[in-house]
Amino acid sequence: MTHTSEPRGLRAELETLTTEAFRPELADVDRLPTLDIARLMNGEDATVAGAVAEQLPRIAAAIDAVADRMARGGRLVYAGAGTAGRLGILDASECPPTFNTDPARVVGLIAGGPGAVVTSVEGAEDSAELAASDLAALGLTPDDSVVGVSASGRTPYAVGAVTHARARGALTVGLACNPGSPLAAAAEHGVEVVVGPELLTGSTRLKAGTAQKLVLNMISTITMIRLGKTYGNLMVDVRASNEKLRARSRRIVALATGAADAEIERALAATDGEVKHAILVLLADVDGPTAARLLTEADGHLRAALAKAGGQGSAGAGPAAEG
Numbered sequence: 001m002t003h004t005s006e007p008r009g010l011r012a013e014l015e016t017l018t019t020e021a022f023r024p025e026l027a028d029v030d031r032l033p034t035l036d037i038a039r040l041m042n043g044e045d046a047t048v049a050g051a052v053a054e055q056l057p058r059i060a061a062a063i064d065a066v067a068d069r070m071a072r073g074g075r076l077v078y079a080g081a082g083t084a085g086r087l088g089i090l091d092a093s094e095c096p097p098t099f100n101t102d103p104a105r106v107v108g109l110i111a112g113g114p115g116a117v118v119t120s121v122e123g124a125e126d127s128a129e130l131a132a133s134d135l136a137a138l139g140l141t142p143d144d145s146v147v148g149v150s151a152s153g154r155t156p157y158a159v160g161a162v163t164h165a166r167a168r169g170a171l172t173v174g175l176a177c178n179p180g181s182p183l184a185a186a187a188e189h190g191v192e193v194v195v196g197p198e199l200l201t202g203s204t205r206l207k208a209g210t211a212q213k214l215v216l217n218m219i220s221t222i223t224m225i226r227l228g229k230t231y232g233n234l235m236v237d238v239r240a241s242n243e244k245l246r247a248r249s250r251r252i253v254a255l256a257t258g259a260a261d262a263e264i265e266r267a268l269a270a271t272d273g274e275v276k277h278a279i280l281v282l283l284a285d286v287d288g289p290t291a292a293r294l295l296t297e298a299d300g301h302l303r304a305a306l307a308k309a310g311g312q313g314s315a316g317a318g319p320a321a322e323g
Contacts, residue, residue, distance in 0.1 A: 017178050019151050019204050021197035029199065041206075044199050048210045051195045055215075062173045062189035063219055066145040067226035069171050071299075074143030076106045076223065079135070079161035081125030083205040084149035084212055085110030086117055091216040097245070099229040100237040106220065109134045111157040128160025135164050142169035147219065149212055150174075151204035153181020153192065162186045175215055177208040191215065228301030231256055232319040236276040236302060249275045256319045257282040276302050284309035 029037060052059075066076055078088025089108030095101045111130060112121025124130060135146065146165035148158035153176025163186050166172045174187030177195050184190025193215060195207040224230065229237040234256055240246040253264045256279045263282060270288040271277035280291040284306055291305075298304035 017152055017154075018194060018196055019177050019198065019208055020202045022201045023197050023199075026199060041199055044207055045210060048193075048195055048207050048214065051193050052211055052214050055191050055193050058189065058191045059215060059218055060222075062147075062191060063222045063226070065171050065189060066147075066173070066219060067223045069143050069145050070105070070223060070227060072143045074141065074145060074171075075104065075138070076220070077109060077135070077138065077140075077144060077146045077165075078107070078149060078216070079109040079131060079146060079158055080149035081111035081116075081155050081157045082120070083209045084151060084155070084158065087209065087212050087216055088147070088149055089117060091213075091220050095220055095224070097239050097241060098235060098237075099224045100239045101224075101229075107138065109161070111155075125155050125157045128156045128163070131157045131160035132164040135161055140165055140168045140170050145171040145173065147173040147175060147216075148183050148187060149216070150181075150183050151177045151208035151212070153178045153183040155183070159183050159186050173219075175212060177204065177211055228299065228304070231276070231279065231302045234319050236279060237300075238275060240273055240275075246273075249273065253278050253282070276300075280305055280309065 029040065070076060078092060079085070080088050085108070089110055092106040092108035095106040096103050110116045111127070112124030115121065116124060140146070144165070146161055148162040150158035153174070158174075159182050162172045162174050162183060166186070166188065172187040173189045173191065174181070174183035174185070175191045175193070176183045177193050179192050179194055181190075181192055184192050193211040195211050198204060198206045198208070200206065234252050236252060236256065238245060238249060238252065240249040249268065250264055252275050253259065253267065257264070259267070259282050264278070267278035267281040270281055271291060276295060277288060277291040279302060280286065280294060281288060284291070284294070286294070286309060294305040294309050295302070298308060
């Protein structure tokens with residue numbers, strides 16, 4: 001019957017994927033003591049960073065391309081289904097509080113829409129058309145970057161997203177966990193982090209999910225470093241939206257400047273709590289409005305603003321050492 005041919009074809013396709021491979025040596029894992037299972041999982045997880053390391057040149061090239069587009073005002077869009085989609089949404093949602101980005105600048109799309117974040121939406125991942133529709137709603141431009149994420153590297157939603165975006169001139173990155181994947185082939189920048197078979201056959205929320213999280217961390221974090229969202233290894237664009245972050249803001253200013261608490265409070269008050277501005281006020285000995293102007297002229301790069309002001313950081317000084 002015709003309705004069985006597609007599942008048989010899909011089954012045969014899955015059997016060729018390393019992420020779906022069965023490991024007979026683990027067939028009795030459910031009979032092991034809990035500590036032994038935990039040790040097995042920990043050992044598996046320890047191999048993920050090495051798999052990511054093999055792809056670092058490709059990851060770096062993709063990040064530089066994304067940063068160039070974002071510097072021109074473009075957006076970073078993640079697109080995936082299931083775990084991959086959720087990881088993209090997680091990464092996107094953490095950019096505004098960490099780097100003070102507009103929520104519209106880094107966007108996560110998941111097959112099936114927001115409801116699919118907490119509940120599986122049957123069949124959504126199988127639709128390339130749905131991905132095209134979701135991206136069309138964003139009004140993609142050639143300055144945008146779209147990262148398709150899929151452990152298998154064959155998920156129609158992720159492949160469809162990259163195909164749609166590339167046809168519209170956007171930068172495309174395909175992040176997969178199998179070699180020779182359709183997703184990587186469809187993208188301008190293909191990144192294939194091959195983590196091998198999972199402890200639970202086909203459960204790609206495990207090693208594959210960890211690998212995807214590591215790479216997405218790199219994409220967003222290093223892009224923001226390239227965009228001037230940090231000063232040294234300090235999050236100088238952090239948005240102080242709660243008491244913990246307000247305390248962190250004061251500590252960041254202290255680490256960057258070595259200033260006394262009273263000076264830090266005055267600088268933050270003069271800059272409406274903007275950490276980067278407060279650092280510039282202290283290091284360059286300027287007022288709040290001047291700090292804002294210098295940062296605008298430097299496209300938000302604190303080191304460049306310090307050099308322009310002829311302040312203490314003009315010779316390339318980094319954050320002050322703690323202690």
